[in-house]
Amino acid sequence: MVQNCDGENYVILSKNEHVCEMVKYEPQKMNDIILRAPYIHVMEKTSNGTPKVFVFDSADKSLCHIFSKFTGEKNRYQCLGCRECLQKSKGIFTIYLCKDENGEYFVQMKNNQKHVCQPRKYEPEKYEATxxxxxxxxxxxxxxxxxxxxxxxxxxxxxxxxxxxxxxxxxxxxxxxxxxxxxxxxxxxxxxxxxxxxxxxxxxxxxxxxxxxxxxxxxxxxxxxxxxxxxxxxxxNTKEAKIDDTRILKLPNFEFRQSKNGKHDGKLVIFDTNDKSLCYEYYFVTRIKCFICLNCQKKKHRVTAKVHLNNETNEKFIELSNDEHVCEPKKFFKTNYKK
The missing domain is CATH 2.20.25 (N-terminal domain of TfIIb)
Incomplete structure (x- = not known):
């Protein structure tokens, strides 16, 4: 692709003829942006085992935004710089990493997103697997x-x-x-x-x-x-990929508290999705290595919550069971206990 003196782009084809068959043309959606190499670089093997995608700055190819795979998602990636700037996941620039029929990577993203971070120097060696x-x-x-x-x-x-x-x-x-x-x-x-x-x-x-x-x-x-x-x-190793994203809770939607017997993190409080002044209380059961809702258990109905650790961010997140509560949420009272 080259540009003429009027600023118009045009394409110069090589003399070689195609030996492949043509494929059906699918117009790009108006609200989507698609990027391919050399505007992106995909690093499948990294030092922490989580794939990275480098999206280069359009004005300076020595700069880029670095994206890392979402926990529990197959092809959704989030901008590491935006995540560091924002306390909550809302507002983080996200992309989807896909493959075409030839097995080549491309990135798809919404065009109404904006980074809250600045592009970083392209230094892939920092993330290379050792x-x-x-x-x-x-x-x-x-x-x-x-x-x-x-x-x-x-x-x-x-x-x-x-x-x-x-x-x-x-x-x-x-x-x-x-x-x-x-x-x-x-x-x-x-x-x-x-x-x-x-x-x-x-x-x-x-x-x-x-x-x-x-x-x-x-x-x-x-x-x-x-x-x-x-x-x-x-x-x-494959458990993370099987976690249903709709069943995942991240901070500040839950908090750990001291149990009645004095055990740190022995009690889990999960806030009601509709009213943060209400909550469900869970207690850890060593035998099954997860938290259970005590009030549901009293009604002979088991609702569980498992704690996972994101190895990249060292942040804990909660995986909820598919069973819904049969008990009513309790009034949430603040405490000075923190972990």
């Missing part, structure tokens, strides 16, 4: 059901980052970052085309320092584990 194949599994003798993995430091193979396996979330959390009140998790190990297992690990996301491997191995409670002896709940 493949790590050097690690070992181990266990503390005191905790016979625990599984830990030590990821070797890329700069010094005598040092490592220790991670503990979280069965409920099917990921690994850095043990030392956790002690420093920082949540850094890595996803379940992946398999490459040669059948070799590896982790996606980004050392820059740690606030802790790597520790000596010998400090782990030389303790009397150290037990080295073989991969064949470890069973992970692999189905948990």
């Amino acid at each position: 493949k790590c194949e050097k690690y070992f599994y181990y266990r503390n003798e005191k905790f016979p059901n625990s599984v830990n993995v030590a990821i070797f430091d890329s700069n010094d193979s005598t040092f490592c980052y220790p991670f503990s396996y979280q069965k409920a979330l099917n990921n690994f959390r850095c043990s030392n970052c956790r002690k420093l009140k920082k949540k850094y998790s890595i996803t379940f190990p992946k398999i490459d085309e040669n059948g070799k297992e590896y982790f996606i690990h980004d050392p820059k996301k740690h606030i802790c320092k790597p520790i000596k491997i010998s400090s782990i191995q030389k303790t009397s409670k150290f037990i080295l584990l073989e991969r064949k002896d470890i069973v992970f709940n692999e189905k948990a």
